[in-house]
Amino acid sequence: MKMSKRKLRLFCHLTSIYFSVLLIKNMKLFNKSSHKGFTLIELLVVIAVLGVLAAAVIAAINPVAKINSAKDSTIKSDMSQLVSALQAYYTAQPAPIYPVALSSLVPGELKVLPNQQSGNLGCVTAAGADSTNYCYTGVAGQNVAVWGALFSPTTRSFWCWDSTNAVFKTSITAVAAQTTCP
DSSP states (O other): OOOOHHHHHHHHHHHHHHHHHHHHHHHHHHHHHHTOOOOHHHHHHHHHHHHHHHHHHHHHHOHHHHHHHHHHHHHHHHHHHHHHHHHHHHHHSSSOOOOSSGGGGTTTTOSSOOOOOTTSOOSOSSTTBOSSSSEEEEETTTEEEEEEEOSSSSSOOEEEEETTTOSEEEESSOOTTOSSOO
16 A cells, blocks of 8 residues: 555654654653652651661770770780890890890891880880880899880780790889889
8 A cells, every 4th residue: 555645744743743742741750750759857867867877886896996906916016026136135145135225126136116106105104215115124134124005904004024024914003113014
């Protein structure tokens, strides 16, 4: 069946009008549904709930305690390095003696002296203060003690090593001028 050009144009015109009407109807439906959303109150309630959950998670994790625990681990590791260097120095001497100051360990037993974590008490007494924040006391190179203040406990405590006992221990008082950990 053959259509005339006029009928074909009319058919195309009517088809385009039909699809235009369908498109407009769909756009109206789309516009109606796109205006739906959350109210301001609903958004504020969700934000408040998320804030409460975040606060609960932060309180449960206690990041300050974790940071202090990590700093204490660093202090204990540094102290272990210092003690190893002290013992190496002691055994390397012709007549076994400990150094007069921690700075004597560089450049032989240590490349650099470790510094205690910032924000800590460091060496709390003038007796035995060395160039680092770790405290060091000794009697004529025979008996020595090295210690540093810890962060974690609620009461200030010190991580201490002395050559008399040759063990690390925690003390609530600083060594002062003596050569053994209290």
